[in-house]
Amino acid sequence: MILETKDIKKTYGNRLNRTEVLKGIDMSIEKGEFVSIMGASGSGKTTLLNVLSSIDRVTSGHIIIEGQDITGLKDKKLANFRKNDLGFIFQEYNLLNTLTVKENILLPLSIRNMKKPEVEKQFELVASELGIYDLQDKYPDAISGGQMQRTSAARAFIHQPKIIFADEPTGALDSKAASNLLGKLQTLNELSNSTIMMVTHDATAASYSGRVIFLKDGLVYSTLRRGESSQEDFYKEIMNTQSVLGGVGVES
Ligand SMILES: Nc1ncnc2c1ncn2[C@@H]1O[C@H](COP(=O)(O)OP(=O)(O)O)[C@@H](O)[C@H]1O
Ligand SMILES: [Mg+2]
Numbered sequence: 001m002i003l004e005t006k007d008i009k010k011t012y013g014n015r016l017n018r019t020e021v022l023k024g025i026d027m028s029i030e031k032g033e034f035v036s037i038m039g040a041s042g043s044g045k046t047t048l049l050n051v052l053s054s055i056d057r058v059t060s061g062h063i064i065i066e067g068q069d070i071t072g073l074k075d076k077k078l079a080n081f082r083k084n085d086l087g088f089i090f091q092e093y094n095l096l097n098t099l100t101v102k103e104n105i106l107l108p109l110s111i112r113n114m115k116k117p118e119v120e121k122q123f124e125l126v127a128s129e130l131g132i133y134d135l136q137d138k139y140p141d142a143i144s145g146g147q148m149q150r151t152s153a154a155r156a157f158i159h160q161p162k163i164i165f166a167d168e169p170t171g172a173l174d175s176k177a178a179s180n181l182l183g184k185l186q187t188l189n190e191l192s193n194s195t196i197m198m199v200t201h202d203a204t205a206a207s208y209s210g211r212v213i214f215l216k217d218g219l220v221y222s223t224l225r226r227g228e229s230s231q232e233d234f235y236k237e238i239m240n241t242q243s244v245l246g247g248v249g250v251e252s
């Protein structure tokens with residue numbers, strides 16, 4: 001098991017105006033899994049991803065990553081853990097425009113002691129797999145949105161983190177660029193045995209993963225595993241669960 005949560009709760013606001021967003025989430029993620037988190041807009045998907053990835057803190061409960069309870073870590077330790085052991089892909093790419101594609105991808109390495117040949121090898125592998133190797137000297141404003149997102153995915157994978165967290169990674173992409181990215185995430189997941197946790201409101205995107213966790217009213221409502229199903233059948237199962245769940249619509 002790479003990640004386990006025990007009764008995590010997250011409340012925003014003060015005593016007069018409280019919003020209890022997560023009301024006791026328990027989940028276990030195995031190493032090498034590609035998991036999607038779905039749920040209606042406002043159901044707490046981003047909140048959950050942010051506390052799992054230590055961007056934000058839980059109100060109560062425990063998050064254990066590879067045996068370590070990260071909920072008790074001090075800010076500085078947490079920041080180091082985030083930099084060294086986690087990878088992130090956001091909807092808005094978050095690339096630096098003054099750096100080339102390659103420089104953007106190599107950013108996380110500045111904080112890790114990898115030798116140069118090893119860095120180059122890892123860069124070649126990840127950039128080739130994501131289909132952006134030939135773009136390495138270009139700047140973000142000279143490439144497409146899909147290419148930018150694949151660059152940020154490469155940045156998330158380059159330091160071989162324990163877990164990659166992706167919040168609506170296809171939210172700004174057209175369907176072709178989205179399926180291109182997702183297919184590549186799926187391949188990298190299989191090749192490198194990396195663990196991916198992806199928030200999405202899109203059943204097609206979720207159908208690329210191996211398991212979907214649905215949130216409703218601050219709790220885990222249900223879980224679907226792909227098992228031996230084809231991607232198309234899994235997509236149908238996800239759609240069925242979504243329609244029972246209700247209220248799953250376009251993100252604002
Ligand atoms: N920083 C915050 N302060 C107060 N309320 C918040 C904050 N972030 C999110 N919320 C509220 O928590 C709920 C869940 O938000 P979010 O996790 O972004 O949902 P989702 O990603 O599923 O759309 C929403 O009602 C939202 O308004
Ligand atoms: Mg969100």
